Amino acid sequence: MMRGVFVAAGALILWAGPVGAHHSFSAQYDRAKPHTITGTVTKMEWQNPHIYFYVAVKDDTGKDTVWAVEGMAPNGLYRQGWRRDTVKAGDVVSVEGWLARDGSHLLNMGNVQLNGQRIFSGTAPTN
Amino acid sequence: MRLPLTIALALLLGSGSAFAQTRPDLNGLWQPQYTPDLTKAYGKELPFTPHGAQRWKNVDTANDPTGFCLPVGPARALQSPYPFEILQTADRVAMVFEYQWTFRLFYLDGRTPPADIHEYPEWMGFSTGRWEADTLVVDTVAIHERTWLDTAGHEHSDKLRLTERFRKTAPDAIEWVVTFDDPVFFTQPWTITRTLRRMVPPKDRVMSYSCEENNKDVQHLVPKAN
Numbered sequence: 001m002m003r004g005v006f007v008a009a010g011a012l013i014l015w016a017g018p019v020g021a022h023h024s025f026s027a028q029y030d031r032a033k034p035h036t037i038t039g040t041v042t043k044m045e046w047q048n049p050h051i052y053f054y055v056a057v058k059d060d061t062g063k064d065t066v067w068a069v070e071g072m073a074p075n076g077l078y079r080q081g082w083r084r085d086t087v088k089a090g091d092v093v094s095v096e097g098w099l100a101r102d103g104s105h106l107l108n109m110g111n112v113q114l115n116g117q118r119i120f121s122g123t124a125p126t127n
Numbered sequence: 128m129r130l131p132l133t134i135a136l137a138l139l140l141g142s143g144s145a146f147a148q149t150r151p152d153l154n155g156l157w158q159p160q161y162t163p164d165l166t167k168a169y170g171k172e173l174p175f176t177p178h179g180a181q182r183w184k185n186v187d188t189a190n191d192p193t194g195f196c197l198p199v200g201p202a203r204a205l206q207s208p209y210p211f212e213i214l215q216t217a218d219r220v221a222m223v224f225e226y227q228w229t230f231r232l233f234y235l236d237g238r239t240p241p242a243d244i245h246e247y248p249e250w251m252g253f254s255t256g257r258w259e260a261d262t263l264v265v266d267t268v269a270i271h272e273r274t275w276l277d278t279a280g281h282e283h284s285d286k287l288r289l290t291e292r293f294r295k296t297a298p299d300a301i302e303w304v305v306t307f308d309d310p311v312f313f314t315q316p317w318t319i320t321r322t323l324r325r326m327v328p329p330k331d332r333v334m335s336y337s338c339e340e341n342n343k344d345v346q347h348l349v350p351k352a353n
Binding site for chain 1: 188
C-alpha cells in the first residue's frame with residue numbers, strides 16, 4: 001500500500017539539482033568519473049549527515065560486490081517525499097552517480113531508479 | 128493602586144510580546160538560498176589581499192571544518208540548504224538551525240561585546256543587534272577562524288566582522304544582506320544579498336540532525352595533491 005502511494009506520487013518527489021553542505025563534493029568524489037550500478041539493496045542507513053545505502057552488484061561470474069551509495073541528508077529527502085523505507089533491503093535499484101576519489105566502491109547518488117521507475121533526479125554539486 | 132510611571136514603562140518595555148508588536152515579526156521557519164560558493168553570489172572573484180588569494184589558491188576542501196562536524200559558522204549557516212527557526216523577543220533574536228542543531232543569539236539590549244571576546248572566539252561569533260526602522264541590523268565579531276565562509280573553501284581571519292541586515296520584503300520573505308569585512312583576507316568589505324523563504328506546513332518544523340550520527344564521509348576525504 002505504501003509503495004502504491006509512493007509510486008503514484010512519484011512525479012512529485014523528483015529532485016533536480018545538487019544538494020550538499022556537509023563538505024565539498026570534490027574532496028570525496030570525482031565529477032569526471034560518472035558511474036552506474038544496478039543491483040539489490042542490502043541495507044539502508046537513514047541517518048545524518050547523509051543517507052548511505054548498500055547495493056550488491058553481480059559481476060559476469062555471478063560474484064557480488066557490495067557498493068555503498070551516499071545520498072542527500074535524510075531531512076531533505078523526507079521533505080521531498082522519501083521515507084526511510086522508500087529504498088530498502090531487497091529492492092532492485094539502478095544508481096547513476098560519481099565515483100569516490102579514494103577508489104573504494106562508493107558512489108555519490110545521482111539519478112535513481114527503483115524497480116525500473118525513476119524516483120530521484122540529481123546532479124553532482126558544482127563546487 | 129497606581130504604579131509609578133517609571134515602573135509601568137519598565138514593565139511595558141520588558142514585555143517581549145508588547146514591544147515586538149511594534150517591530151516586524153520575523154518569527155517562523157525560514158529556508159535559506161543554498162549558496163555553496165560565495166563567488167557566484169558576489170558575481171565575481173572576491174577582493175582578496177595577497178594573503179587571501181594565496182589561501183584561496185592553496186585551500187584543501189578535504190579540510191572543510193563541517194566535514195569533521197565542526198560548527199558551520201554564522202554566515203554559512205544562512206547559506207546552507209537546511210531551514211532554521213527565528214525566535215524573537217524585545218531584546219533578543221535567536222536563530223535555531225536544523226543544520227548541526229546549532230544556534231545564533233543576537234543581543235538587542237544595547238550591550239557591547241565583552242572586552243576579552245577576541246581571546247575567547249565563538250564558533251558562531253558574538254552578535255549584537257539593533258532595529259533601524261524596519262530592518263534588523265546585526266554586527267558579529269570574534270568568529271572562530273577555523274570556520275569557513277562557504278563550502279567552496281573561502282576562509283577568513285579572526286578579524287572578520289559581519290554586518291547583516293534582515294528586512295521583511297513580504298509576509299513570507301526576508302531579504303538578508305551580509306557584508307564581510309576582513310582586512311587580512313580582503314582589500315575591502317564586500318556584500319551579497321540572499322532571500323530567506325518561509326517554510327509552510329507541513330514542512331514548518333526543525334527536524335533532527337546529528338552530524339556525528341553516521342559521518343562515514345570523513346574516512347573517504349582525499350587531501351589535495353601538492
